[in-house]
Amino acid sequence: MGHTMADTSWKIIGASGFVGSSILARLTTEGLTVDAIEAPRLVTRETDPQQLISDARKLEGIINSLADSFAGCDVVINASGLAAPDQEDLAPLLGANALLPAVIAIAAQRTGVRRLIHMSSAAVLGPVPVLTDTPETNPFSAYSFSKALGEEVLLGLRSFIEEKAAQGTAPGSAASQFPAAPSHAPAQVARHHALEICILRATSVQGQGRRTTQAFAKIASSPLASVAGDGQHRTPVSSNYALAEFTAMVGAFDGELPPIVLQPWECATTESVLIDAGRRRPMRFPEKFCRALLSAGYKASHYVGDRLTGPVRRLEVMWFGQDVDDSWARTNGLIPTARVSEVLRTAHSSLGKKSDRRFAD
Template identity: 75%
Template sequence: MAHATWKVIGASGFVGSSILARLASEGVTLEAVEAPRLLTRTSDPDKLIAEARSLEGIIDTLADSFAGCDLIINASGLAAPDQEDLAPLIGANALLPIIIAIAAQRTGVRRVIHISSAAVLGAASVLTPTEETDPFSAYSFSKALGEEALLKIRSFVEETAAQGRAPGSEQSEFPAAPSYAPVQVAKDHAVEICIIRATSVQGRGRRTTQAFAKIASSPLASVAGSASRRTPVSSNYALAEFVHMIAAFEGELPAIVVQPWEGATTESVLVDAGRRQPIHLPEALCRAAVSAGYKVSELLGDRLTGPVRRVEVMWFGQDIDDSWARAHGLIPQARVQEVLRTAHSSLGSKRDRKFSD
């Protein structure tokens, strides 16, 4: 996809800074856009879209920053898997993406890439690009709500564009933006919205990565059974490269794509992050422990659901349906081993001689 200026929202965050660095290395002309802080408890997607449309001042501010922009990458959001307060989560992970999509359509932006999370699929055995979600926490719910609303906007924009009254055009009830200097938007213009479901992204300086390295370096490092299972543990470098590939893709993008598998398994990530062999526990015991954990969490108001889910993924992993990306040759370089070994080194502990390579 030929491009003029690309803009990254949330460029100061963990994922956003990785994407910004990758795009800069690719010679992309880009600018960072600051993400406004929003709060809401609206949990119905249609009502949330209506609320977003009423925030004309914020739409105008973003639209003004989108001037002359060809592509928007939304890497903003609140990555707080254990947070229970919905207002900031929905504000950052659902309401803001909607406003970004609205402002992008009304200013004639060609493509919006939204970084979501595979956490919206819950305990699915395979991470897929399905529109059906199964959130298990406040965080995953807010991400799933954002996806659902964006898919509704995507369908609405495409439908109205086909009818010659797309938002931002003269025949639309939704005006061009910004309101004080509206741009000219073609009646058949439809911004292309693509959602990327990031998997379990790890990287330097991320607390979850350090926590994983500590567990992997301890006697708690374990996997279920003797079989080697795929895991969604991935690197920020591969995600950033994949985002660039999707953003630059010349053809039509699907509504949802999943970050490709980096070749890691439940055992390999523990070896890389802990430099020791994990314990192989009886699979039946692990399943019973996970089931009991979820039941206890339910009794405690789902407070332990996140930690239980992380243990479940450590033991059993998750497969990834990245068939679309592979069919189009959009597979980034695998760097998860590098990231995990760096995380282990940063702990300052001595390496086991058996893993000195």
């Protein structure tokens, strides 16, 4: 990128949220120039990626407002998505997770921003054995559908921007039909300037104050805590600290970023996370028994309009975990400090339950 991290200007959209606040704290700790930008609230029922991009381009007032905030900025981090895994109402999800990312990317390109890191979720991949950085998605809920659509929109914009920049008609440049932003004080955008858009797929991120983390600690502390087989399956359960550190690493990476990167594995297993969050040993069930029970659960869910799919899927992940293909991060030495054990132990302590005597440490 040709900049040192210290002289890079960063902006975070959605810095008050769980992920955004963790990233803001990390960047601030590293002594970086970082500003928080409030995320505009958008709603839409549009599900066609091209139409979403077209609709985003018409939101000139919001593009101008964001562009004002982006002036002179190098890296924009979009952590503003709506994280509501059980929400059924699509309009706010699509607005926050698909339409807004398009508006942000358009504003960033037309203001000359160099890099956009979009915080997505590995949930877009669905119930696959291994989480990867493939553009192919398999959403299974309203939330994962909205996040997958957001990715598709950004990949489309990335291709379009790169194609136009290669032709010397980069959006926002004098040679383009798309004007520079903000309209009242247009930025100078070079003809070959291409915003580098990188989608960062977070895995199963846990942290203090997160409801899913408290719920996980409750289950881990109860007799329901169980694993399939010996409990040594890899799990994508991770910490907000490691995600924030990895995001900072990706933002500062001195090289070309791939379109999609995956948050690295924090060396946790299905058994280790339950022990950390519950301070008790989980029950071990035979793998065949677990598979049969899950199969029955998915069939039952199918008969009631997929209403049980979420809970059955959570059970599947507790028992079998999911592997994480973090080869890009490992190849480039971008491995954050693993802090998932600490986060889960803190979650257990906050429940105020007595620990099992064997786990008094």
